[in-house]
Structures are given as structure tokens and as C-alpha cells.
Amino acid sequence: MSTQTHHRACPLCEAICGLLIETDGSEILSIKGDPEDPLSRGHICPKAVALRDIHEDPDRLRQPLQRVHAANGSSEWREISWQEALDTTAQRLVEIARRDGVDTIGIYLGNPTVHNYGMMTHQRNLFRHFRSKNRFSATSVDQLPHHLVALWLFGHKSLLPIPDIDRCDYFLMLGANPLASNGSIWTVPDVRKRIKALQRRGGKLVVIDPRRTETAQLASEHHFINPGSDALFLLALLQTLFAEDLISPAHLAEFVTGLDEVAAAVAGFTPEFAQPHTGIDAATTRRIAREFATAGAGICYGRMGVSTQRHGTLCQWLIQILNIATGNLDRPGGSLFTLPAVDLVGHSNPGGFARHHSRVRQLPEFDRELPVAALAEEITTPGQGQIRALFVGAGNPVLSTPNGRQLDEALTGLEFMVCLDPYLNETTRHADIILPPTSPLEHDHYDLAFHINAIRNTARHSEAVFPRPEGALHDWEIFAELGARVAVLLGEEAEPVLAPDVIIDHGLQSGPYSASQGSVQALSLARLREQPSGIDLGPLQPQLPARLQTTDRRINCATPQVLDELQRLRESCALPDDDRLQLIGRRHLRSNNSWMHNYHRLVKGKPRCTLLMHPQDMQARNISEGTTVTVRSRTAALTATVEASNDIMPGVVSLPHGFGHDRPGARLHTAARHAGVSCNDITDEQQLDLLSGNAAINGVPVTVATA
Numbered sequence: 033m034s035t036q037t038h039h040r041a042c043p044l045c046e047a048i049c050g051l052l053i054e055t056d057g058s059e060i061l062s063i064k065g066d067p068e069d070p071l072s073r074g075h076i077c078p079k080a081v082a083l084r085d086i087h088e089d090p091d092r093l094r095q096p097l098q099r100v101h102a103a104n105g106s107s108e109w110r111e112i113s114w115q116e117a118l119d120t121t122a123q124r125l126v127e128i129a130r131r132d133g134v135d136t137i138g139i140y141l142g143n144p145t146v147h148n149y150g151m152m153t154h155q156r157n158l159f160r161h162f163r164s165k166n167r168f169s170a171t172s173v174d175q176l177p178h179h180l181v182a183l184w185l186f187g188h189k190s191l192l193p194i195p196d197i198d199r200c201d202y203f204l205m206l207g208a209n210p211l212a213s214n215g216s217i218w219t220v221p222d223v224r225k226r227i228k229a230l231q232r233r234g235g236k237l238v239v240i241d242p243r244r245t246e247t248a249q250l251a252s253e254h255h256f257i258n259p260g261s262d263a264l265f266l267l268a269l270l271q272t273l274f275a276e277d278l279i280s281p282a283h284l285a286e287f288v289t290g291l292d293e294v295a296a297a298v299a300g301f302t303p304e305f306a307q308p309h310t311g312i313d314a315a316t317t318r319r320i321a322r323e324f325a326t327a328g329a330g331i332c333y334g335r336m337g338v339s340t341q342r343h344g345t346l347c348q349w350l351i352q353i354l355n356i357a358t359g360n361l362d363r364p365g366g367s368l369f370t371l372p373a374v375d376l377v378g379h380s381n382p383g384g385f386a387r388h389h390s391r392v393r394q395l396p397e398f399d400r401e402l403p404v405a406a407l408a409e410e411i412t413t414p415g416q417g418q419i420r421a422l423f424v425g426a427g428n429p430v431l432s433t434p435n436g437r438q439l440d441e442a443l444t445g446l447e448f449m450v451c452l453d454p455y456l457n458e459t460t461r462h463a464d465i466i467l468p469p470t471s472p473l474e475h476d477h478y479d480l481a482f483h484i485n486a487i488r489n490t491a492r493h494s495e496a497v498f499p500r501p502e503g504a505l506h507d508w509e510i511f512a513e514l515g516a517r518v519a520v521l522l523g524e525e526a527e528p529v530l531a532p533d534v535i536i537d538h539g540l541q542s543g544p545y546s547a548s549q550g551s552v553q554a555l556s557l558a559r560l561r562e563q564p565s566g567i568d569l570g571p572l573q574p575q576l577p578a579r580l581q582t583t584d585r586r587i588n589c590a591t592p593q594v595l596d597e598l599q600r601l602r603e604s605c606a607l608p609d610d611d612r613l614q615l616i617g618r619r620h621l622r623s624n625n626s627w628m629h630n631y632h633r634l635v636k637g638k639p640r641c642t643l644l645m646h647p648q649d650m651q652a653r654n655i656s657e658g659t660t661v662t663v664r665s666r667t668a669a670l671t672a673t674v675e676a677s678n679d680i681m682p683g684v685v686s687l688p689h690g691f692g693h694d695r696p697g698a699r700l701h702t703a704a705r706h707a708g709v710s711c712n713d714i715t716d717e718q719q720l721d722l723l724s725g726n727a728a729i730n731g732v733p734v735t736v737a738t739a
């Protein structure tokens with residue numbers, strides 16, 4: 033045996049755990065947590081071991097596929113050479129763009145893009161030739177409100193305040209379940225241990241969620257809240273702070289403006305006003321406000337549950353205003369900005385909003401991307417700028433975006449579709465060409481995105497565990513190869529191609545911990561390679577106002593768009609309808625959006641794609657445990673099996689997303705045996721966060737009846 037131990041970061045979720053992978057030749061012997069990793073300290077979750085399953089999965093594509101149509105209208109897949117696949121893709125895209133304009137080329141990039149640094153560094157090589165207005169990504173079914181608020185308040189889409197849990201005294205968490213998700217916009221491996229440490233030192237975690245989640249069960253306090261009503265709860269907290277003179281921006285006062293206007297705007301939003309909407313009684317809301325303001329270092333944080341709902345941007349804005357108004361921004365134990373080794377803030381474009389709008393529904397762009405809820409209509413609505421060709425990279429929007437059935441159908445009308453993806457799945461089955469990249473263990477890795485969101489500043493580079501198989505291409509190489517071909521076809525200059533590690537080395541050597549900046553760390557790629565477990569660069573430090581990217585280096589809290597929205601909210605606030613139920617999602621530790629149901633060890637056991645329902649709601653509808661029910665929304669209906677739960681708020685039902693693996697033509701053998709249903713078949717592409725256009729996939733009104 034010639035066993036070898038490789039240091040490797042887990043690319044599957046935002047916790048970016050350090051792994052030790054033991055191999056013998058091409059065989060993986062074990063996958064364990066790396067105790068020397070300064071951030072994850074040995075932590076892993078059950079998904080890490082599935083990296084082996086991904087690598088070895090016979091369903092994972094190793095060669096490009098082309099769909100060939102038979103005379104009888106049916107089609108089948110044939111393996112083609114890389115040369116042919118790349119040439120055909122480039123030709124088709126150029127042909128269509130030339131004929132009808134670049135906006136006819138649609139682009140959708142999914143979540144794994146940000147877990148794969150080569151996709152981040154090299155997508156430009158292709159897309160710079162197609163500056164299409166029709167760009168979309170998973171951002172607009174996810175964290176778009178965070179970026180928009182960061183742009184408005186701090187001047188840059190990537191200036192995201194990170195909860196400093198290890199030093200905090202009071203943590204108010206809304207709409208997040210880090211015990212299942214392992215943290216989001218908050219790289220916090222081993223969050224359970226960190227929550228327990230917080231409680232041991234006398235601190236408190238308060239969770240606000242329509243479900244008593246795994247995190248809520250660990251919390252010091254949990255309160256149910258009606259889906260979509262968080263803005264009123266947050267407004268009531270803020271109103272209490274103003275009314276009781278608990279505002280103290282402290283060290284921020286010198287460069288924070290506009291709090292007086294905010295005070296005036298929130299004056300009517302009292303805890304009593306919120307109570308019938310949220311279901312949280314006014315006295316509790318007041319107590320939480322007082323505790324938050326006086327408990328020492330405090331954090332208010334909210335994630336998916338408060339971003340992907342009707343008031344997503346308002347919620348994220350209120351969360352930051354609460355942190356600012358209590359002096360908890362940029363303070364140890366509060367929420368701080370990171371200083372990553374490869375620092376994109378200051379070197380990347382800050383983002384922009386509403387500089388153009390979608391053609392059909394006039395939805396605003398953010399950072400040159402349109403809300404993905406508009407993708408289907410941009411494909412199906414005739415006229416100039418109608419999407420005729422689609423490039424999908426690392427995305428499965430048929431299962432992951434609202435009203436996925438509509439998109440599923442829309443994709444059949446495209447002239448050309450190409451997917452950069454290792455699987456033939458619910459989305460890629462519509463492609464004309466599928467370009468499968470190397471497996472995660474066959475390329476190197478640097479967390480360009482997640483060091484930015486981490487609770488400590490660290491840096492780490494991992495080498496590939498296995499050499500790339502003969503002829504295989506990495507994601508970044510596929511982008512570069514396509515870009516080069518398109519350049520030739522268009523008669524444009526090809527860009528020089530530097531490998532991602534060279535780009536990172538550049539970033540490290542000009543970054544805040546470089547010798548050129550006078551840092552003793554003197555970071556470079558060579559230096560990171562000497563310490564494959566990663567280098568600790570210390571806890572987060574206060575950096576304001578210097579790090580602000582606003583033109584006046586101030587934080588102006590009186591965001592005009594938000595103040596207008598508050599006015600509207602006051603006038604339009606309706607009480608929840610008693611007959612309807614509200615649908616929310618949920619994540620499971622052994623899942624990862626739509627693409628990790630093909631590995632036996634992650635899907636075995638009790639079926640997970642069930643509709644959670646409170647016994648009270650079941651009784652009212654004559655539904656018993658295990659019944660098959662029809663869940664109906666404005667867009668469609670689906671059937672699901674009911675699981676009774678006292679942990680879900682009455683009036684709310686929950687279905688996980690990412691299932692529905694029974695569509696014909698997909699090649700996911702294990703997932704098909706645990707198919708479940710896609711909750712996005714009944715989410716609504718018309719239900720959006722009013723300010724940003726983010727999809728409001730939580731709080732969908734539904735009816736439930738025995739099927």
C-alpha cells in the first residue's frame with residue numbers, strides 16, 4: 033500500500049471545513065476533519081464523506097453529451113469529443129447572438145459556482161463576449177437582499193457584516209437554521225459548539241422561526257412567527273429602542289447619519305401594532321428589544337427565512353439598522369467586516385441597482401443580473417430580446433426557482449441550451465450539449481467567496497487530491513476554451529489565460545497580508561502551500577469608517593427606497609387569512625439544495641420530503657399522519673405525505689426544496705428512488721420581495737386537502 037494523506041477543503045457548503053483525505057492510488061480510504069484547520073478545528077458533517085460518492089458516482093458524466101433528434105421526434109444522448117462539444121457550443125452561441133443580438137443569450141449560474149473558484153475567475157472569459165442583459169443566478173432565490181442592503185448602507189455589495197459569535201453575549205437569529213445549514217453568509221464551522229460556548233459564558237441565543245428547528249431547540253429561547261411578518265417584528269424592536277431611549281450608536285456615531293429620519297419613519301410600528309401580524313406578544317417583543325440593547329455585545333442576524341420573503345430587503349435593512357443603532361456593528365462580539373487575504377472589496381465593482389429592467393415585467397437588475405423569477409417569461413414572451421439560447425452553469429433552476437414547472441416547460445422552446453454540469457438532471461435534460469467538468473477532488477481549491485464571510489480571517493489553498501483524468505477539463509478551462517473559440521468567431525482579441533492559482537497568488541501578494549503591504553505574514557501561494565491546513569490571520573477587527581466604500585465614508589441610514597417602502601407597508605398591512613396555510617421550506621443536514629440526493633449514504637432512512645403540519649391544522653381538515661394530500665397554490669398543485677409535528681407553527685406547513693427527481697430523461701439512479709416532489713412546482717414566480725425582486729419562496733399561501 034502507498035497510502036497518502038491529502039489536505040483538502042470541503043467545497044459543499046459555506047462552512048468550508050478542512051478535511052484530511054486518505055488515499056491509496058485512485059482509491060479513497062477515509063475522509064476526516066482536519067484538527068489543525070484554524071477555522072473548522074476538525075469539524076465535519078455527514079456530507080463530507082459523500083465527496084467520495086460524488087467522485088465515484090457512475091452517474092457523474094465524464095464526457096460531453098449531445099442530444100440527437102431522431103426522425104420520430106424522440107431524442108437520445110451520444111457522447112462526443114471535447115473538441116466537437118466546444119466548437120459546436122461556441123458556434124451556436126455566436127450564430128444566435130449575431131442574428132438576434134446578445135440579449136437573446138440567457139445565462140444562469142447556480143450556487144456551486146461560488147464554491148468553485150475557477151468558475152468565479154474564468155466565467156468572464158466567455159461572458160465578456162456576450163454582455164447580455166439576460167443574466168440570472170441563484171442570488172435572486174437567496175441572498176440578494178443582503179447585497180442590496182450592503183450596497184445602500186456600506187457602499188459595496190460584498191461588505192457583509194459577519195456575526196462574531198465567539199465573543200458575543202446576545203444573539204438574536206431570525207429565519208436561519210445553522211444546525212442544518214452549517215451557516216450562511218456566515219462561515220461558521222462547528223456552530224453547535226460555538227452556540228454552547230456562548231450559553232456557557234452566560235450569553236443567550238434567541239431564535240425567531242415558524243418552525244422549532246434544530247437550532248431553535250438548542251436556543252435559550254424560541255418564538256414562532258408568522259411567515260413574512262418579520263419586518264413588523266424588527267420594526268417593533270427598533271421602535272421600542274427609539275421610544276425607550278435605548279439608541280446608542282457609540283463608536284459609530286461620528287460617521288452614521290439619518291437615524292432621526294429612521295426614528296420618524298418607524299414611530300407608528302409599535303409592538304402592539306405588530307402583534308396580530310407576527311403572533312409574538314408585545315411584552316415579549318419589548319423585552320427582547322431591551323435585552324438586545326443592554327446585554328453587552330449583541331448580534332442581530334437573519335438568513336434565508338427572512339431574505340426570501342415579501343419583505344426580504346426590508347428585513348435585512350432593519351437587521352443592520354438594529355446593529356448600528358445599538359453600536360453593535362464593527363464591534364468585537366457584534367457583527368464585523370472581514371479582511372480576507374484576497375480582498376475583493378475595493379478591487380471589484382461595488383454593484384449597482386435598477387440600471388436596467390427586465391423586458392417583460394420590468395424587474396430591476398442588481399449587479400447586472402435580473403431576478404430569476406423572470407427567467408421563464410423572458411424565454412417564452414416573443415419580441416426583441418427574447419432569450420433564444422441559454423447557458424446554465426452549476427445550476428438546477430427547474431428544481432430551485434419559483435414555479436419550476438413553468439421554467440421546465442419554457443426550456444423546451446429554446447433554440448439552443450448548453451449546461452456546464454456533471455449531471456444529467458431535471459434541468460440539464462433539456463440541454464443540447466452538456467459539458468461535464470472534473471470532479472471536486474480533481475482540481476485545486478481556494479475559497480475566494482467564503483473567506484469573505486468567515487468568523488475569523490484565515491487563508492488556505494488545497495491541492496487536487498487526484499490528477500485529472502486524461503482529456504478531462506476543469507470548469508475554468510471549459511470557460512477559457514469556449515471564450516477563445518468565441519473570440520475567433522467574432523474576430524475579437526482572445527484574452528490571455530492565467531490559471532486560477534496564478535490569479536490567487538496575485539491577489540495574495542497584493543492583499544492586506546502581503547509583504548508588499550508590509551505584513552509579517554507575507555502571504556503568497558507558496559506560503560499557503562507550506563501550511564495546507566490553512567493560516568490563521570486572527571479574529572475579526574473593527575475597521576470603520578476606513579473600510580466603508582460609500583463616497584462620503586459615512587453610513588447613511590435614511591435609505592430613500594426603504595423609507596418609501598415603510599410608508600406603503602403601514603398602509604397595506606393585511607392580517608393573515610385564517611383559511612389559508614403558509615408554505616415554508618426546510619433544510620436537512622444530509623441534503624444540499626437539489627443535487628446531493630444521488631448518494632445512498634445521504635438519502636437512506638426515513639423519507640424526508642414530507643409535508644410538516646401541526647396536528648391542529650390536520651384535525652381541522654380531517655387529515656391524519658401519513659395521509660397523501662394535495663397542496664395547492666396559485667400556480668399549481670402537488671401531492672405529498674403529511675408528517676404531524678408540534679414543532680411547526682399552526683397555520684404553517686413545510687416542505688423541503690430540491691426534490692422531485694422523477695422527471696423522465698434525468699440520469700440520477702439513486703435520487704430517482706427517493707424522488708419526492710419539488711416544492712418549487714407550487715412556489716410563485718409572481719411573489720417577490722417588493723424592493724429587490726428576490727423570490728419570496730417562503731410564506732406561499734396554500735390550501736391542503738386529502739388527495
Ligand SMILES: Nc1nc2c(c(=O)[nH]1)N[C@H]1C(S)=C(S)[C@@H](COP(=O)(O)OP(=O)(O)OC[C@H]3O[C@@H](n4cnc5c(=O)[nH]c(N)nc54)[C@H](O)[C@@H]3O)O[C@H]1N2
Pocket residue numbers: 141142143144148170173174336425426427428429431432433452453454455457469472507617618624625626627689690711712715729
Ligand atoms: N423553495 C425553495 N427554493 C430554493 C431554496 C429554498 O430554500 N426553498 N433555496 C435557494 C437557494 S439558497 C439556492 S442557493 C438555490 C440553489 O439553486 P441552484 O444553484 O440552481 O441549484 P442546485 O440545486 O444547487 O444545483 C447545482 C447544480 O450544479 C451542479 N454542480 C455541482 N457542483 C458543480 C461544479 O463544481 N461545477 C459545475 N459546473 N456544476 C456543479 C449540480 O450537478 C447541479 O446541477 O436554490 C434556491 N431555491
Ligand SMILES: Nc1nc2c(c(=O)[nH]1)N[C@H]1C(S)=C(S)[C@@H](COP(=O)(O)OP(=O)(O)OC[C@H]3O[C@@H](n4cnc5c(=O)[nH]c(N)nc54)[C@H](O)[C@@H]3O)O[C@H]1N2
Pocket residue numbers: 045046143174206207208209210212213214215216240241242243245257258259260261262335336337338341616617618619620621622623624625730731
Ligand atoms: N445541509 C444543507 N446545508 C446547506 C444547504 C442545504 O441545502 N442543505 N444549502 C446551503 C445554502 S445554498 C444556503 S443559502 C444556506 C441557507 O442557510 P439557512 O438560512 O441557515 O438555512 P434554512 O434551513 O433555509 O433556514 C431558513 C429558516 O427560515 C425559516 N423561515 C421560513 N420562513 C420564515 C419567515 O417568514 N420568518 C422567519 N423568521 N423564518 C422563516 C425556516 O423555518 C428555516 O428554519 O444553507 C446552505 N447549507
Ligand code: SF4
Pocket residue numbers: 042043044045046047048049075076077078079080214221
Ligand atoms: S459542514 Fe459543510 S463544509 Fe463542513 S463537511 Fe459538512 S458540507 Fe462540508
Ligand SMILES: [Mo]
Pocket residue numbers: 143174
Ligand atoms: Mo443558497
